[in-house]
Amino acid sequence: MSKLFMYGTSLEGIEQLMVMVPNSQPRGSGMVINNYFNCQGSGKDCDISVINVDDNCKNCGYDDWNFKVNVDKKRYKDIVMDCFGRIKNHSLRDRLKELSKSFKGEVFLNYQHKERFYNFLQEENWQTHDISSRYIAILFLLTADEILWKNSKEILKDNKIDLKKICLKDTDTNAYALYQTAKTLSSGRECIRSNELADKELIEDMTFKAIINSALINRYGAGLFLITK
Secondary structure, eight states: OOSOTTTTSTTHHHHHHHTSOTTSOOSSSOOBGGGGGBOOGGGSOOSSBGGGOSSBOTTTOOBOHHHHHTGGGSOHHHHHHHHHTTOOOHHHHHHHHHHHHHOOSOOSSSHHHHHHHHHHHHHTTOOGGGSOHHHHHHHHHHTTSHHHHHHHGGGGGGGOOOGGGOOOTTOOHHHHHHHHHHHHHHHOSOOSBHHHHTOTTTSOHHHHHHHHHHHHHHHHOGGGGGOOO
16 A cells, blocks of 8 residues: 555655655655765765855865856767766666757746746846856746746845745646755755756656756856757
8 A cells, every 4th residue: 555645646756755864765766956066176985065056165175167168069968978977876877868868958947937937037137147157047947837937036036045834835846846946055955956956757847847947056056058969
């Protein structure tokens, strides 16, 4: 008998994500996604996660600025490898390879996603260089889903992020995964894990693309939008 109350319903996936609290052990094996954002300065992995810093690591002095400036000259698959190359989860590695091969020069999921993203910036009279990479990445995630964006738009105004105030009513499993990733970026806590990302039944391909690209934006900045190959 299943331990999930919503087993067999459309809400099963959301409940599956919800019961995997940040500090619990994941299904099977796998490590939290934050572990793959570790700084690589000083010739060894730094204890400070790159997800929690901007252009450099104050702990070891590693400076990632040069890569950010030249990110538009890189190929998408090389950036994915640079960011996630140390992942040992074979299913997730295969999924990342599929994502890289399918890249057609557009970081956004579709025109509607791009329109929501840039319309908000225009409404707030912001340019991408006015706000942090982390904020851009979170905005990218929340605008990826129409209902999630409708419930969260007011929360992001005035350059403030309080994800606890976002209403998740009427959101599906994929929107919840986007929300959990936004929480990971905002708080630095592990709210979504690599084995969850590897599960195609839990997180569909388009949502997976949004999650991975948000991680790349957080690390390398808005220059990622310039990549076309």
